């Protein structure tokens with residue numbers, strides 16, 4: 001699996017704050033054997049975010065695109081809207097599970113509006129901005145990611161487990 005990581009943060013994009021979340025996600029993925037082929041840090045600007053997601057998804061180079069940051073309710077948090085504009089199909093289960101599991105960690109989890117979806121052959125998943133929030137959330141949905149990536153790339157295998165006789 002080849003992944004790309006997009007950090008959305010005004011402060012990190014200007015260098016005012018070091019990006020902790022992109023590198024934390026890279027380490028998390030690499031520990032699981034995923035190649036992180038590309039990373040970028042851009043400000044919380046909807047048009048820039050959508051354009052980058054389109055560029056990466058349409059390149060065919062990445063199976064998985066993770067975003068971190070901008071999922072909450074601050075005035076400049078626009079990652080979910082920018083993602084919804086460019087995905088062809090939404091995967092609501094990812095956001096549902098991330099919020100449900102994250103609530104066990106912090107009541108603030110309900111604030112994240114993260115979405116996930118598919119564009120071309122890429123699975124795009126929004127994650128919260130903090131390194132802790134980002135890595136916790138990818139952990140909550142990871143069990144489904146390799147199967148989702150295989151299916152969206154046309155894996156013809158039947159995935160129903162036969163019932164025991």
Ligand SMILES: Nc1nc2c(c(=O)[nH]1)N[C@H]1C(S)=C(S)[C@@H](COP(=O)(O)OP(=O)(O)OC[C@H]3O[C@@H](n4cnc5c(N)ncnc54)[C@H](O)[C@@H]3O)O[C@H]1N2
Pocket residue numbers: 007008009012018019020021022068069070071072073074077101102105106108109110111112113127128129130131132133134136137
């Ligand atoms: N499982 C968890 N889920 C959530 C957590 C959590 O800790 N565990 N945090 C919750 C909180 S709090 C919020 S608010 C929401 C939404 O988060 P956002 O996506 O809007 O995050 P931001 O406002 O962009 O960032 C929050 C905070 O994190 C620090 N930060 C942000 N970006 C970076 C970065 N690239 N490197 C280092 N630190 C970063 C900074 O202090 C920001 O103020 O999510 C909940 N879900």
Ligand SMILES: O=P(O)(O)OP(=O)(O)O
Pocket residue numbers: 008009010011012044069070074129
């Ligand atoms: O990283 P920013 O500057 O976009 O702000 P924050 O993550 O604190 O919302």
